[in-house]
Every structure is written in structure tokens, then in C-alpha cells.
Amino acid sequence: MSPEAVRAAESVADRLTLERVGEYRFRGRIHDGPSRRSYGGEVAGQAVLAAGHTAPADRPIHSAQTYFLLPGDTTVPTEFAVEPVRDGGSFSTRRVEAIQNDRVIFTMLASFHRPEEGLTHQIATLDTPGPDEVPDLDAVFAGHPAALQWTTTFLDALGIDARFPDPPARAHAMRGEASSARQRVWLRTRQPLPDTQLEQAACLMYLSDLLLLSATTGPHGEALRDQDLQVATVNHSIWFHAPLRVDDWFLHDQYGRWSGGARGLAHGEILDRSGRLCATTMQEGLIRRR
Template sequence: MTNPAERLVDLLDLEQIEVNIFRGRSPQESLQRVFGGQVAGQALVAAGRTTERDRPVHSLHAYFLRPGRPGVPIVYQVERVRDGRSFTTRRVVAVQQGRTIFNLTVSFHKPEPGFTHQLPMRRAVPGPEELPTIAEELRGHLGELPEALERMARRQPFDIRYADRLRWTPDEIEGAEPRSAVWMRAVGPLGDDPLVHTCALTYASDMTLLDAVRIPIEPLWGRRGFDMASLDHAMWFHRPFRADEWFLYDQESPIAIGGRGLARGGIYDREGRLLVSVVQEGLFRPRDSSVTEP
């Protein structure tokens, strides 16, 4: 497979090895740990495979407990907590080499009528067609990309375009607010299964959210002064969507203190309708710290 979007769909296609047990691949990457969005997306697939398909996901709450090892399969054990008339609840435990690395609780809701309101988007931003890709931003600043970055850009399953000016030096971040907005969409078609789009967006939701915490501290690109790790992650799904169409991820960090930073985001379609709400807390440790795990 040469299309990164096809590779993402394949990554989310778990092997069922028992009634409530699934196994997911973990690609061998040059990373210290498995990407958290991958584990969350795969766990959500496992939960969805045990649920009636007429009940889309409406919320999930997850904890990242240990870093996963790239290249080692992950087993997802699903507990069928409740099957009600309107709501279905599942609990998923992700296990790798005998150790629990991730917990997920997810709720599904059968669609029903109700009242509607929504606060407007916080601000207007340029459209994605007016903005450069990350690779173009990096080439404009660095010239020719290092081979590792070029390879990463080619394998990226999402096209990401920053709506705010990227800051490249410590001087540029002075006075910067902890806010960031990016346009995103899968780099290719993801098919028509709504669960695949939900799981793909869950994958993407972990890619840039903690940027909002870092913006007042250090430039987003270059050598990081902190080791970062997602601690927990929550999402609420409000409207149907396609992850292979442009969506705006508006992100902010209301507080960072005690080695932890909180970030929240709203995901909007091009008409400004709120699709998904996200909240995440991350761990930020100076790189000279001797502690490597949460």
C-alpha cells in the first residue's frame, strides 16, 4: 500500500481472535512509543465491533497508562458493560506483552430527536486552500528537508495545515497565547463506514492537541526541551462527519502547571458546525529528567 490513508484503514482493521478479544498491529516505527492516537483508534474499533451498527459513538474517555512498544501487537479485550434501549457501553483494556497500556470507556447512542443550539466558532481563520502544508512550511524554513522528515511527511495519513503563523525561534514565542488551529483531512478516501471515520478522527485528535500547551514554552519544530506523553483523552461526538473531508481543529490550553498541561479542542466542518469536542491532559517533563514513564 502506497497511500497513507489506505495504510490507516488497514491499521484500524483488527483481527478478531475471540468473541470479545481483538488484536491490532503496531508498525515498527523509529519512535520511543506507539502513537497514542493509534491505540485509541484501535480500541474504539474493538468496542464498535461488539455493538449494533445503528448506534454511533457519542463519547469516549481514555487513560494512557504505559508507553506501547512499536512493532509489538496489541491485544484489545472488550467488556460488554451495558446494552440498553438507547445507550450501549463498552470498556476496553489494551494489553501488550502482558501489561495493560491503555483503558477506554466508550458510549454509543441510538440517534433521537432533540433541541439544538451551538455557540459560534471562536474566530475566523483562512481556508485550507490558502495555507501551506507542513512539508511546505518546513521546506520554506529549512530549505531541503532532512531524510527523516521527508519520509515522515510521505507516510503521514492526514494533511495538516496550521491556520496560525508557526514560530521558529524562542524570541518569536514571547507573548504567544496558548492557542492553535489546524485544518486536517485524511490524504485519501476512507470508504463509507462511519465507524472507520470516527476511529480515524480519534487517531487524528491526538496529533496536534498538545501543541496548544507548548506554544508559549518553545517552538513547535526543532529539538524539544520536554518529553511529552498523553495522560488521558476525552471526546464527545455531536454530528456525523467524514474524516477525509476538511475539518478545523481549534485548540487551546487553559492551564499548565505541575508538569501537566490541559488542552481542549473543538472540531468544526467548513460551515462552522461543531462536530466533536475534545479534552486532553499531557505530561511535560524536562528532557534531563531521569523519569521516563508517566
């Protein structure tokens, strides 16, 4: 089997695989090929797994706040050091550092909570056509083959399918247009994932990093990959509300809430196909003119 076929068959769960090298220490895999900047969602997803492997089994993750400190290198092993901050009566807290070449490149504080019954409501609603009813990528990027190639190559590399109910900020920018500070995208992994709630949560963290910050660029008619912009995620947070299968379509409804001071702040709501709110996201990033 060719390397290309092997990569095509690889699941997101495979990409997040960790080797346990100590009670509170784990090691991620390296990637073949030339050195590239690590995808932030991969490091964050592995950190969720590392923290979860040390938390009580009856406490699923309910929140994670992360900071990206230095760019990662795909050809260097990443060590994940977990600190068991606290195990209370119903909550557990874990701190995780991702380390490459003896430097901390990423840090996360995660909380786990024993399931309980309580008051229930949500404001978020599913107000978009389903993934089978929206245009494919060829239609979204019609007339802009370079943007189509970049998008499909990016999704292929991450093992993700995406469908856009409305053209995303990047598609508008390619046409020289400004757009709304809201963008919606249906997402799923291309390969089936394990059934465990921890692995599904780690894979959701992986996907939740995708495109979110670009929602802040729509009103400016620019794309994050424009040559005159320096872009990097500073922090990313997620709150898990309900279990979600990430290998089935879900909607990430994204809002560019603010931009200024060479930073942007985006907020997202993740809903399953039934309209249940399963997670909330926030991301702040550097968006600096070169």
C-alpha cells in the same frame, strides 16, 4: 512495488485494521521496521473500532475517555479486550483494555447512543480561511528546514495532510518566539476511507490526537519535541456530535487552556468545512523538564 510505495498508498483505515479473535477480543497489526513508540491516536482509534464492533449497530459512538498507561511498541501485537459494561434502552457502554506482552498499556470507556431528536445549538464558529487559502508547509516553516523536515516526515508517517491558518506553536518556538495558546489546523487523511460511521469515528479519534497538547506550549515559546522536555499523553477524551468525513478537510481549533505542575491541558473543537461542530476534544499530558 517498493515498501515505500506500499506505505504511501496505505490508508489510515488500513492502519487501524483489527482481527477478531474472540467475541469480545481483537488483535491489531504490527508495523514493519525497527521498534518505535506507538502513536497514541492509532491505539485509541483501534479501541474505538473494537468497542463499536460489540455495540448494537443502531448506536453510534458519542463519547470516549481514554488513559495512556504505558508506551506501546510498534513491533508487538496489541490485543484489545472489550467488556460489555451495559446495554440500556438507548445507551450502551463498553470498556476496552489494550494489552501488549501481558501488560495493559491503554484503557478506554466509551458510550454509544441511539440517535434522537433534541434541542440544538453550538457556540463554536468557523473563523478561519479554508484549507486552500492558507500557506503551505514550506511557507509556514520558511527558514527552518529542520522543523519542516520533522513535520513533513511525521505527517507522511501517519498518512495525514495538514494546513495551518496561523503558524503553530512549533513554528514560533523555532524562531525563539512565544505565541498564543490557540492554534488552528486543517486536517484530512490522504487516502479515502470507508463510508461507515464507526470507521470514520475511529479515524477521527486517530487524527484528534495530533498536535493537540502542543497548544499548551505556545505561551512558553517551546515545542513538545524540545530535548529538555519529557512529554507524554496522560488522557484524551472526545465527544462526537455529528458525523464527519475525515478524508475531507476539517478544522481542529485547539486551545492550551492551562499548564502547571508538569502537566498541560488542551481543549479542541472540530468543525467541518460548513462550520458545523462535529466533535469536542480534551487532552491532558505530562510536560516535564528533564
